[in-house]
Amino acid sequence: MAVLNWTAEQFGTDVDICDGQHKELFRLFNDLYDTVNSGDQTGLQEKLDLFRDFVADHFKTEERLMREMGYQYYEGHKAQHDSFQANIGSIQADGLNSDVIGGWAAWWLSHIPSSDRPYGPVLRAINWD
Ligand SMILES: [Fe+2]
Numbered sequence: 001m002a003v004l005n006w007t008a009e010q011f012g013t014d015v016d017i018c019d020g021q022h023k024e025l026f027r028l029f030n031d032l033y034d035t036v037n038s039g040d041q042t043g044l045q046e047k048l049d050l051f052r053d054f055v056a057d058h059f060k061t062e063e064r065l066m067r068e069m070g071y072q073y074y075e076g077h078k079a080q081h082d083s084f085q086a087n088i089g090s091i092q093a094d095g096l097n098s099d100v101i102g103g104w105a106a107w108w109l110s111h112i113p114s115s116d117r118p119y120g121p122v123l124r125a126i127n128w129d
Protein backbone atom coordinates (compact mmCIF):
# COMPACT_ATOMS: atom_id res chain seq x y z
CA MET A 1 0.00 0.00 0.00
CA ALA A 2 1.16 3.50 -0.81
CA VAL A 3 2.75 5.32 2.10
CA LEU A 4 1.53 8.76 0.96
CA ASN A 5 -2.12 8.97 -0.11
CA TRP A 6 -3.27 12.34 -1.37
CA THR A 7 -6.69 13.46 -0.13
CA ALA A 8 -8.07 16.98 -0.32
CA GLU A 9 -8.96 16.84 3.38
CA GLN A 10 -5.38 16.19 4.44
CA PHE A 11 -3.30 17.76 1.68
CA GLY A 12 -5.49 20.02 -0.46
CA THR A 13 -4.30 23.62 -0.89
CA ASP A 14 -7.02 24.64 -3.40
CA VAL A 15 -4.20 25.90 -5.61
CA ASP A 16 -4.54 23.65 -8.66
CA ILE A 17 -0.92 23.71 -9.80
CA CYS A 18 0.31 22.83 -6.29
CA ASP A 19 -2.27 20.10 -5.73
CA GLY A 20 -1.37 18.58 -9.10
CA GLN A 21 2.33 18.64 -8.27
CA HIS A 22 1.76 17.14 -4.82
CA LYS A 23 -0.18 14.25 -6.39
CA GLU A 24 2.61 13.55 -8.88
CA LEU A 25 5.19 13.96 -6.15
CA PHE A 26 3.41 11.34 -4.02
CA ARG A 27 3.28 8.98 -7.01
CA LEU A 28 7.04 9.29 -7.56
CA PHE A 29 7.74 9.08 -3.84
CA ASN A 30 5.61 5.96 -3.31
CA ASP A 31 7.40 4.24 -6.16
CA LEU A 32 10.77 5.16 -4.66
CA TYR A 33 9.60 4.10 -1.18
CA ASP A 34 8.40 0.70 -2.41
CA THR A 35 11.66 0.12 -4.27
CA VAL A 36 13.78 0.96 -1.23
CA ASN A 37 11.73 -1.42 0.90
CA SER A 38 11.71 -4.26 -1.62
CA GLY A 39 14.44 -6.81 -2.12
CA ASP A 40 14.91 -5.72 -5.74
CA GLN A 41 16.42 -2.28 -6.03
CA THR A 42 16.65 -2.18 -9.82
CA GLY A 43 16.34 1.36 -11.10
CA LEU A 44 16.69 2.87 -7.63
CA GLN A 45 19.14 5.62 -8.63
CA GLU A 46 16.90 6.65 -11.55
CA LYS A 47 13.86 6.82 -9.28
CA LEU A 48 15.80 8.85 -6.74
CA ASP A 49 16.95 11.25 -9.47
CA LEU A 50 13.39 11.61 -10.82
CA PHE A 51 12.07 12.34 -7.35
CA ARG A 52 14.80 14.89 -6.61
CA ASP A 53 14.25 16.70 -9.90
CA PHE A 54 10.52 16.85 -9.33
CA VAL A 55 10.97 18.14 -5.78
CA ALA A 56 13.28 20.90 -7.07
CA ASP A 57 10.69 21.95 -9.67
CA HIS A 58 7.89 21.85 -7.13
CA PHE A 59 9.76 23.96 -4.58
CA LYS A 60 10.60 26.49 -7.30
CA THR A 61 6.91 26.74 -8.22
CA GLU A 62 5.78 27.28 -4.63
CA GLU A 63 8.55 29.77 -3.89
CA ARG A 64 7.70 31.79 -7.01
CA LEU A 65 4.02 31.91 -6.08
CA MET A 66 4.82 32.89 -2.50
CA ARG A 67 7.16 35.67 -3.66
CA GLU A 68 4.56 36.95 -6.11
CA MET A 69 1.93 37.14 -3.39
CA GLY A 70 4.34 38.72 -0.88
CA TYR A 71 3.63 35.84 1.47
CA GLN A 72 4.65 36.74 5.01
CA TYR A 73 5.94 33.23 5.84
CA TYR A 74 8.05 32.93 2.70
CA GLU A 75 11.47 32.93 4.42
CA GLY A 76 10.62 30.22 6.94
CA HIS A 77 8.91 28.12 4.29
CA LYS A 78 11.87 28.39 1.93
CA ALA A 79 14.20 27.40 4.79
CA GLN A 80 12.18 24.19 5.22
CA HIS A 81 12.50 23.50 1.48
CA ASP A 82 16.25 24.21 1.52
CA SER A 83 16.80 21.90 4.45
CA PHE A 84 14.85 19.04 2.85
CA GLN A 85 16.66 19.52 -0.45
CA ALA A 86 20.03 19.45 1.29
CA ASN A 87 18.97 16.21 2.99
CA ILE A 88 17.80 14.43 -0.17
CA GLY A 89 20.74 15.82 -2.13
CA SER A 90 23.28 14.37 0.28
CA ILE A 91 22.09 10.77 -0.15
CA GLN A 92 22.88 8.45 -3.01
CA ALA A 93 20.94 5.30 -3.83
CA ASP A 94 23.31 3.05 -1.88
CA GLY A 95 22.73 5.13 1.26
CA LEU A 96 18.95 4.94 1.03
CA ASN A 97 17.35 2.63 3.55
CA SER A 98 13.99 2.23 5.31
CA ASP A 99 14.85 4.69 8.06
CA VAL A 100 15.91 7.44 5.66
CA ILE A 101 12.95 7.04 3.32
CA GLY A 102 10.59 6.81 6.31
CA GLY A 103 11.94 10.14 7.52
CA TRP A 104 11.28 11.67 4.12
CA ALA A 105 7.67 10.38 4.20
CA ALA A 106 7.21 11.93 7.64
CA TRP A 107 8.54 15.24 6.31
CA TRP A 108 5.81 15.40 3.62
CA LEU A 109 3.13 14.33 6.09
CA SER A 110 4.06 17.32 8.19
CA HIS A 111 5.14 19.93 5.63
CA ILE A 112 2.11 19.95 3.33
CA PRO A 113 -0.60 20.15 6.02
CA SER A 114 1.23 22.57 8.30
CA SER A 115 3.22 24.74 5.86
CA ASP A 116 1.70 24.40 2.37
CA ARG A 117 -2.00 24.43 3.17
CA PRO A 118 -1.86 27.86 4.88
CA TYR A 119 -0.73 29.61 1.67
CA GLY A 120 -3.94 28.53 -0.14
CA PRO A 121 -6.34 31.10 1.31
CA VAL A 122 -3.74 33.89 0.95
CA LEU A 123 -3.08 33.10 -2.69
CA ARG A 124 -6.78 32.81 -3.51
CA ALA A 125 -7.56 36.11 -1.81
CA ILE A 126 -4.91 37.92 -3.82
CA ASN A 127 -5.97 36.37 -7.13
CA TRP A 128 -9.70 36.76 -6.79
CA ASP A 129 -10.48 39.83 -4.70
FE1 LIG B 1 4.45 21.59 -1.53
Ligand SMILES: [Fe+2]
Nearest residue numbers: 062077115116
Ligand atom coordinates in the same frame (compact mmCIF):
# COMPACT_ATOMS: atom_id res chain seq x y z
FE1 LIG C 1 6.29 23.81 0.60
